[in-house]
Amino acid sequence: MTIFEQTLTVNNGNRIPKLGLGTWKIADDKVAEAVRQAIKLGYRHIDTAQDYFNEAGVGEGIRTSGVVREELFVTTKLSAAHKDYDSARAAIEGSLAKLNIDYIDLMIIHAPQALGKFPRWRALF
Numbered sequence: 253m254t255i256f257e258q259t260l261t262v263n264n265g266n267r268i269p270k271l272g273l274g275t276w277k278i279a280d281d282k283v284a285e286a287v288r289q290a291i292k293l294g295y296r297h298i299d300t301a302q303d304y305f306n307e308a309g310v311g312e313g314i315r316t317s318g319v320v321r322e323e324l325f326v327t328t329k330l331s332a333a334h335k336d337y338d339s340a341r342a343a344i345e346g347s348l349a350k351l352n353i354d355y356i357d358l359m360i361i362h363a364p365q366a367l368g369k370f371p372r373w374r375a376l377f
Contacts, residue, residue, distance in 0.1 A: 256294035268358070269325050272297030280309040287313025291324070301329035301362050302347060311351035321353060329362035 259267040273290040275283050275298070283306045287298055291313070300310040307328060314324060328347050334340040344359060 254294060256296060266357075269295075269297035271295065272299045272325070272327065275300045275306055275310055276304050278304075278306055278309075280306040283309035284313035284316065288317050291317040291319050296323060297325040297327065299327040300351075302331040302343060303329070303362055307347055307350035308352070311353055314351070314353060325357045326351070326353065327358040327360065328356055329360045332361065332363045 255271050256269070258270040260270055261267050273287065273295045275286065278286050283300075287310055290298070296319075298310060298314060300307050310326075314321065314326065317324075328351070330340055330343055330347075334343045344356070347356065347359075348354075
């Protein structure tokens with residue numbers, strides 16, 4: 253089994269590929285090709301964030317990779333500026349629109365302490 257096929261199982265039983273492509277500092281107009289090449293090499297976990305400003309390009313790379321969406325694991329991160337339910341929900345919908353994919357596998361709060369204390373969070377969906 254290659255590293256690309258290895259996964260970790262989280263508490264709810266979902267599996268996350270151990271190795272993922274990080275897209276930090278890859279410009280939006282360059283990242284689609286990087287994503288396509290990584291998927292061609294065997295990557296199945298792609299990581300981006302709202303604060304990377306490249307979700308549109310990441311989504312393009314995913315959609316044009318030739319691999320069905322269900323075989324990929326996509327992580328993105330909620331900008332730390334969103335500290336309330338309505339703002340967070342709108343930002344997540346914005347990520348879905350920019351990525352232009354049906355779902356996000358893992359949504360993380362990006363550096364939650366970076367801009368101060370977060371209120372008690374509740375499930376968004």
